[in-house]
Amino acid sequence: MTIVAVTPVETAARSPWYRSALAVFAGLAANAVLSSATDLLLVAVGVFPPLSEFGHPDSFSNSLLLLALLYRTFYGVLGCYLTARLAPQRPMAHSLALGAIGFVISLIGAVATWETWTSWYSLAIIAVTLPSAWLGARSHYGVVSVRTTLLSSPNRKVPRIEDECPGDVQKNA
Numbered sequence: 001m002t003i004v005a006v007t008p009v010e011t012a013a014r015s016p017w018y019r020s021a022l023a024v025f026a027g028l029a030a031n032a033v034l035s036s037a038t039d040l041l042l043v044a045v046g047v048f049p050p051l052s053e054f055g056h057p058d059s060f061s062n063s064l065l066l067l068a069l070l071y072r073t074f075y076g077v078l079g080c081y082l083t084a085r086l087a088p089q090r091p092m093a094h095s096l097a098l099g100a101i102g103f104v105i106s107l108i109g110a111v112a113t114w115e116t117w118t119s120w121y122s123l124a125i126i127a128v129t130l131p132s133a134w135l136g137a138r139s140h141y142g143v144v145s146v147r148t149t150l151l152s153s154p155n156r157k158v159p160r161i162e163d164e165c166p167g168d169v170q171k172n173a
Contacts, residue, residue, distance in 0.1 A: 019088045027083030027098045027136075034075040039068075057117050065121045073128045076102060080136025092137040099133020 042048040047067075053059040060068075076099075083098045084091035106129050110122035 016088075019086075020094060023083050023086035023088070023094050024098050024101070026086055027079035027081075027095070028101065030082050031072075031075050031079030031102075034078070035072050038071050038075075042067075060118070062118070062120075065118060069121065069124050069128070072125070073132055076129065076132035077136045077139065080133045081139045082136075084137040084140035091140050092134075095133045095137030095140070096130070099130045102129040102133070 039048065040051075043051055048064060049059040080095040080098055084095040087094035103126065106122070106126045110119075110126055113122060
């Protein structure tokens, strides 16, 4: 009888590059799919004009463009959160890499449609891209720290608002 000893391989030190690429691609795909699905839903319910008029800026009012900017910004944050969550290491760097890709895509889109499309929308999409990436990664850090705190000490007493916190000035009642 042969005994085989299995030793764990430390994968945290060196992660394959494709896991990083997959994390960034997953965030990009989530953003694209959610944005496109929302566009189609808003067309189906009559909020947005038909798809045949999507290339015509006269079909979109400023309020419709603002709506699109809002949900696309939210989906950008969500996509960057997903990228940070799936990143094998350095979640902020992965999220900002996705933000840089989004920035370049937004810049190319703005240049391509500058004379034909509403300029404030193109500039706004460019402006929110990197802050959305940062916020998505920062949200990941917040979720991780809350999860770590809750899981690391199950018997920990949760402080109440009335309890004195370090650094706070106690008020005399």
